Amino acid sequence: MISGAIHVGVIIFLIAGVNFDEKPKHITPAPSAPAVQAIVIDQKKVDERVARIKQQREDEARKEKARQDELDRRAREATKARELEQKKIKQLEAQRKQKEIETKRANDAAKAAQLKQKQEREKAAKAESLRKQKEHEKKLAEQAAAKAAQKRKAEEAAAKKAEQERKRKAEEERKRKAAAQAKAQQEREMAEAMAAEQTALSKTRNKQVLSEVGKYQAMIQATIQRYIVFDSSMQGKSCRVFLRLARDGFVTASQTLDGDQVVCRAAKAAINKVGKLPMSAEPDVYEKLKEINLIVSPEIGH
Structure with missing residues (x-):
């Protein structure tokens, strides 16, 4: 393609070199052989010219490539230099920030030192004031100590007297408790003796106790029913x-545990009204009657 373009360019150049203003001269035809030779000579010149142009183009291309390579190299170097510059700027910025931090810390430390000095001065002033106050208080205390010594002697005498009185009362209390314990021990021994006796008699008296329980239970039941305000709606009903x-x-x-509500209310009212029910003096009988369940069935006439 390059060779064809060069040929076209040479032909245009040769045509451009022709003077068209001149009138055509009469050319005597030469013999056939010399004409062929002239054409060959012109083609050779054209080829030489084409070769020179081609060489020139190649030289220019090499120079252009070298120039582009140089530009690329300079661009790379510029990029590298710019990156280094940016890195340096970042480092400088970091150093600046670090310096700001250090400056702030130094300022804070200075302020803290000033505050500490102020606090220490205030503390010293307070300590001095406190020392003076304690000195004054010490004098007052020494003055009060003399008065307190006299008062203490009087209090010690009173305390000694009170201690003697306390010991006397404590001895009386000890004697009282000892007597009470002795009495309680005697009563326990008597109770144990009675219990032993009751145990010995329990087998023979069991039937008698049960009979007494039944008797008093019936008496309790009858007493409650006697105090019930009877109503005809209660007939045949009961309450436990x-x-x-x-x-x-x-x-x-x-x-009231269960049963007719009307009868239960009446039974409860009767129990509250009675207050006290028949009870045997026998301990065995009382033990079986102290907590009991009864069936209350009011009837006409009770």
Whole structure:
């Protein structure tokens, strides 16, 4: 392609070199052989010219490549230099920031030192004031100590007297407790003796106790029913109640368990009204009656 372009360029150049203003001269035709030789000579010149142009183009291309390579090299160097410069700028910026931090720390440290000095001065002034105050208080204390010594002697005398009185009362209390313990021990021994006796008699008296329990249970039931305000709606109905009794028959607690609500309310009211129910003096009988469940069935005439 390059060779063809060169040939076309040479032909245009040769045509351009022809003077068209001149009138054509009469050319005497030469013999055929010399004409061929002239054409050969002209082609050789053209080829030489083409070769020179080609060489020139190649030289220019090499120079252009060298120039481009140089430009690329300079661009790389410039890029590298710019990167180094940016890195240096970053380092300088980091150093600047670090210096700012160090300056701030130094300023903060200076302020802290100033504050500490101020606090120490205030502390020293406070300590001096406190020392003076303590000195004054010491004088007052020394003055009060003399008065306190006299008061202490009087208090010691009073305390000694109070201690003697306390010991006397403590001795009396000890004697009282000892007597009470002795009495309680005697009562326990008597109770144990009675319990032993009751145990010995329990087998023979079991039937008697049960009979007494049944008798008093019936009496308790009859007493409650006697105090019930009867209503015809209660006929044939009942209520089961729980009773807790003291040794003298006093009702300490009562509760309706189940049954007709009307009868239960009436039974509860009757128990509260009675307050105290029949109770045997026999301990065995009382033990079986102190907590009992009863069926209350009010009837006409009770």
